[in-house]
Ligand SMILES: *[C@@H]1O[C@H](CO)[C@@H](O)[C@H](O)[C@H]1NC(C)=O
Ligand SMILES: *[C@@H]1O[C@H](CO)[C@@H](O)[C@H](O)[C@H]1NC(C)=O
Ligand SMILES: *[C@@H]1O[C@H](CO)[C@@H](O)[C@H](O)[C@H]1NC(C)=O
Ligand SMILES: *[C@@H]1O[C@H](CO)[C@@H](O)[C@H](O)[C@H]1NC(C)=O
Ligand SMILES: *[C@@H]1O[C@H](CO)[C@@H](O)[C@H](O)[C@H]1NC(C)=O
């Protein structure tokens with residue numbers, strides 16, 4: 106309590122006395138005559154209180170204002186005045202309480218409370234105590250009740266811009282303080298928010314929740330906090346966030362060396378805090394040492410290189426992102442042009458006497474080199490007029506057969522569309538004899554696996570030139586295996602030979618004048634062939650034609666025979682097809698299924714045995730319908746026309762199947778036909794088509810082999826009319842029989858198998874047994890979902906003869922080929 110006795114000893118003494126003589130026992134609830142005042146937060150208020158001297162004679166008095174605080178209702182002095190002593194202000198009231206000016210219309214004891222706070226709310230009492238008077242003569246205090254009102258002010262508001270994705274859920278939180286407690290109202294754009302399934306207002310209106318944001322939820326949301334003293338509002342804009350999109354991508358540019366280049370990369374995004382990164386040929390530009398001092402990325406994302414150098418040509422890529430979604434990128438090429446220049450001039454060059462030799466001119470040019478002029482001994486060389494001398498595309502000078510006259514002092518000057526940066530320095534060209542082999546390897550070394558081979562080679566320099574270095578290499582560029590190879594001078598030994606060591610080897614002797622090469626072949630005898638390689642193939646719907654390169658045959662004069670292994674991708678069993686004629690390196694595999702992926706491998710064998718498999722390749726046969734004709738096995742809508750006229754160019758085909766008939770037999774309906782008269786050898790399989798309405802469907806499953814000419818169909822719907830056709834399929838085409846109409850007698854029940862009512866009791870019993878079997882089969886079949894598409898149950902006549910079952914499980918072709926179905 107702000108009662109500082111040491112500061113105001115006299116008042117303290119006086120009040121001590123006062124407390125002895127005056128014990129206020131009032132309770133503010135009792136004071137119906139109390140004055141109620143409402144003040145606005147921050148403003149000031151005057152509590153009006155008179156000083157009524159006893160008998161109107163001024164006497165000394167103490168003015169004391171008290172406030173009732175806390176639960177106990179204790180009175181705390183907030184302002185004490187006594188004569189000329191310093192006034193006292195209670196804690197929290199310092200500087201805010203004073204007596205009103207003497208000339209004001211208020212009573213002399215009135216208190217001016219300024220800068221009102223919410224905590225000032227409550228009961229106040231004005232007390233005037235006349236000294237030198239008996240206690241009971243004093244006047245009761247006047248009670249005041251102060252109500253503090255405050256206009257609303259926000260304590261929590263949503264972000265001003267809220268980025269959302271459609272489908273998001275968001276909560277906008279708006280809380281306000283004020284007295285009386287403000288109410289919160291929500292508006293979307295200009296209209297009050299209507300709560301709905303996805304929009305709701307919670308927690309006394311302070312929370313607006315939107316779940317599953319849709320396009321129509323996008324907009325400005327305003328929360329208004331309102332009480333009697335006023336209102337405040339805050340608006341949050343809900344925007345669909347967008348990843349950065351490049352609006353101005355860089356474009357290809359061509360610059361002259363030394364110029365400045367600028368690549369734009371402007372992007373638009375929500376939020377718009379886009380970062381732009383630049384890469385040259387995949388590396389961040391900042392990390393390309395050669396660019397370091399010349400490159401800047403501008404604020405708008407543009408890349409500036411100033412000045413450009415010849416080597417700056419290449420791809421430049423900018424990548425933009427604002428952290429939402431994947432970064433976008435765009436790239437462009439910089440093409441830096443410059444006049445052709447000589448980059449390097451060897452001051453002395455040698456030409457090998459009587460061989461071909463080159464005088465080198467090392468050139469850089471963009472745009473490309475157009476021509477090079479050469480001088481010899483300060484005179485322009487006219488190579489076009491000189492036999493034996495050619496200026497090559499790269500500008501170097503080729504002498505097809507060097508002689509002594511070619512010796513001299515040369516310069517070269519390159520030109521392109523931008524001109525030239527000048528001539529090379531002079532090059533002293535000397536004609537010298539090339540090195541020669543003193544020992545050459547044998548043309549052929551023949552060894553067995555595990556043996557070793559030593560190949561000899563030695564070369565000698567001509568007079569006045571350097572000793573040649575001699576090295577060995579494989580002509581195909583494969584490295585020599587250091588662990589098994591020993592080289593001593595020009596001699597080389599390869600230990601524990603393997604099949605792979607087979608090949609052409611080169612002894613290379615070189616000095617400054619020339620490089621000479623001697624070839625030899627190393628043959629590893631007596632091995633199985635190496636794997637065929639470079640296997641490739643082309644597919645049609647039903648065929649794949651494979652080609653391959655033979656691997657090493659295993660020894661000289663060995664013959665290779667190939668076998669094709671193939672299977673449908675994903676299946677485990679391989680089909681093997683030997684390739685004929687022996688040694689052929691291509692073959693066509695027939696009778697594949699269309700639209701199917703197959704794996705192929707080629708294996709080779711020789712008299713010693715089977716070699717390694719080639720790498721597997723996968724090939725997909727063409728989809729039927731990928732070509733401009735409909736293949737025979739297609740189910741679904743089929744145009745009538747296609748059965749008559751197969752389109753031109755669809756490959757050779759047989760004549761039409763003949764004499765198609767449908768006959769009712771005791772266990773179903775037998776479809777029979779005869780093989781085509783013309784080119785019947787082309788038939789690879791038959792297909793039976795049927796229809797009951799406009800739509801043709803395939804009746805059989807699996808293929809009907811060319812040697813079969815009948816098919817048993819068990820379930821036809823009684824009373825319905827069917828149309829049938831038989832297609833004779835060749836490798837790439839087909840021919841159709843005539844259409845046959847067949848009306849099923851009405852007595853035949855749907856999906857039931859009937860035996861004819863002909864025959865005696867014995868036949869009837871047989872029929873019952875057959876029906877029971879068939880019902881069992883029907884039930885089994887019902888379990889098989891893929892069959893629900895069929896409204897007929899078909900079985901091969903051949904299968905029916907097999908006693909066990911009438912059911913033909915659908916088989917993959919590879920299985921079909923293995924199984925034997927013969928009539
Ligand atoms: C109350 O005090 C304030 C601030 O000192 C002053 O502006 C105002 O005039 C005073 N009111 C009266 C009635 O004296
Ligand atoms: C002062 O207050 C007391 C108690 O509330 C009351 O009995 C008395 O009449 C009052 N005196 C005057 C002069 O109003
Ligand atoms: C830019 O240059 C590259 C490489 O030269 C080229 O592939 C591309 O088509 C060019 N782009 C345009 C728009 O010309
Ligand atoms: C841009 O701002 C968004 C939201 O404020 C933030 O999530 C993102 O990481 C920022 N992106 C960048 C590149 O600074
Ligand atoms: C020029 O081309 C020839 C033939 O391809 C080559 O031998 C020679 O090294 C090349 N010269 C230069 C300088 O590139």
Ligand SMILES: *[C@@H]1O[C@H](CO)[C@@H](O)[C@H](O)[C@H]1NC(C)=O
Nearest residue numbers: 544561562563593594595596
């Ligand atoms: C290389 O082999 C030849 C023939 O066997 C031999 O005369 C020569 O000394 C060998 N060279 C070296 C450097 O061993």
Ligand SMILES: *[C@@H]1O[C@H](CO)[C@@H](O)[C@H](O)[C@H]1NC(C)=O
Nearest residue numbers: 638639640641642652653654
């Ligand atoms: C591989 O075969 C392709 C096409 O048949 C051919 O172009 C290519 O030269 C062959 N590669 C080798 C190494 O034989």
Ligand SMILES: *[C@@H]1O[C@H](CO)[C@@H](O)[C@H](O)[C@H]1NC(C)=O
Nearest residue numbers: 763764765766768777778779
């Ligand atoms: C057609 O087939 C039926 C029954 O197999 C046979 O009787 C008839 O002679 C055949 N007709 C011709 C033209 O071959």
